[in-house]
Amino acid sequence: MPIYEYKCNNCGNIQGILLRGYNDPDDLACDSCGSVDIKRIISRVNYHSSSSDRLNSYDSRARHTDSFYQDTRNIGLHAEQMLKKSGVEPTEDFKAKLEKVRTDPSSILKD
Ligand SMILES: [Zn+2]
Known part of the structure; x- marks a missing residue:
C-alpha cells in the first residue's frame, strides 16, 4: 500500500x-x-x-489529479487493469509498447 x-x-x-x-x-x-x-x-x-503497487492501487473510477496524468508511469494503467480483471495476460508486444510509451512518451508521435 x-x-x-x-x-x-x-x-x-x-x-x-x-x-x-x-x-x-x-x-x-x-x-x-x-x-x-x-x-x-x-x-x-x-x-x-513498484509498477505492481501502482497497478493494484489504481482506481479506474476515481478522479485523478494533474500530477497523476503527468506521471508517465501511469500511462496504460487502465488498460493493464482491464486485462488483469478479465483474466487476460498482456502480450509481450503490449508490454513492450507500454514500457516504451512510459519511458519515452514522445515515441508515439514518431511511430
Ligand atoms: Zn498543522
Missing part, C-alpha cells in the same frame, strides 16, 4: 499517511495543529512504488 506524505500549510508539519488508493481521504487533518489545509507532497516512498 502506498504511503503518502502530507504537508500542513498552516504549521508546516509533515506527516505520512497510509492510503488505500491514490485519492486523498476526506477526513485529512494535520496531526499537529488540526488544520485541514494540508497538501500531498511527493515522497520517496511514493516515487519508488
Whole structure:
C-alpha cells in the first residue's frame, strides 16, 4: 500500500499517511495543529512504488489529479487493469509498447 506524505500549510508539519488508493481521504487533518489545509507532497516512498503497487492501487473510477496524468508511469494503467480483471495476460508486444510509451512518451508521435 502506498504511503503518502502530507504537508500542513498552516504549521508546516509533515506527516505520512497510509492510503488505500491514490485519492486523498476526506477526513485529512494535520496531526499537529488540526488544520485541514494540508497538501500531498511527493515522497520517496511514493516515487519508488513498484509498477505492481501502482497497478493494484489504481482506481479506474476515481478522479485523478494533474500530477497523476503527468506521471508517465501511469500511462496504460487502465488498460493493464482491464486485462488483469478479465483474466487476460498482456502480450509481450503490449508490454513492450507500454514500457516504451512510459519511458519515452514522445515515441508515439514518431511511430
Ligand atoms: Zn498543522
